[in-house]
Amino acid sequence: MSELKWHGEEAERLIRQAAMEAINTGAEAILTDAIDETPVDTGTLRRSGGVSWGLDRESVYVSFNTPYARRQHEELDYRHPRGGKAKYLETPFNANKKKVIKYAERKIKEALRREP
Numbered sequence: 793m794s795e796l797k798w799h800g801e802e803a804e805r806l807i808r809q810a811a812m813e814a815i816n817t818g819a820e821a822i823l824t825d826a827i828d829e830t831p832v833d834t835g836t837l838r839r840s841g842g843v844s845w846g847l848d849r850e851s852v853y854v855s856f857n858t859p860y861a862r863r864q865h866e867e868l869d870y871r872h873p874r875g876g877k878a879k880y881l882e883t884p885f886n887a888n889k890k891k892v893i894k895y896a897e898r899k900i901k902e903a904l905r906r907e908p
Contacts, residue, residue, distance in 0.1 A: 803904065807900050809903065810896070810903035811900055813899065814892070814895050814899040815852050815896055816852050818888065818892030818896070819843045819852045819892075821892070822854050822881075822884050822888050823841050826883075829876055829877055830856065830864075830880040831872040831876030831880065832872070837856060837858050837861060837864060838876075840857040840861065841854070841855070841857075855881075864880070865881060865882070
């Protein structure tokens with residue numbers, strides 16, 4: 793009978809790495825969609841969008857960095873004659889979150905299959 797070896801720590805490392813890479817890729821896709829929906833006047837708000845890692849390296853953030861980003865996002869009554877809309881980040885997030893989860897699941901399975 794062959795001996796069974798447990799590689800729990802290595803499996804956990806592979807799972808975390810694959811999941812975070814997939815979530816980062818998903819965040820970039822959400823950002824791309826969000827930029828397309830972001831209100832535009834001068835383009836500053838759209839250019840301020842980005843994806844960043846949390847200090848723990850286990851979280852990823854999609855954000856827009858202007859003093860008025862939050863207000864533009866939340867004010868449903870604002871008019872946007874040059875394009876864009878309110879909820880420009882929330883809508884793409886909700887539209888993509890299931891896809892990102894499925895993508896992460898697939899990447900984790902691939903990572904675990906690759907390793908001995």
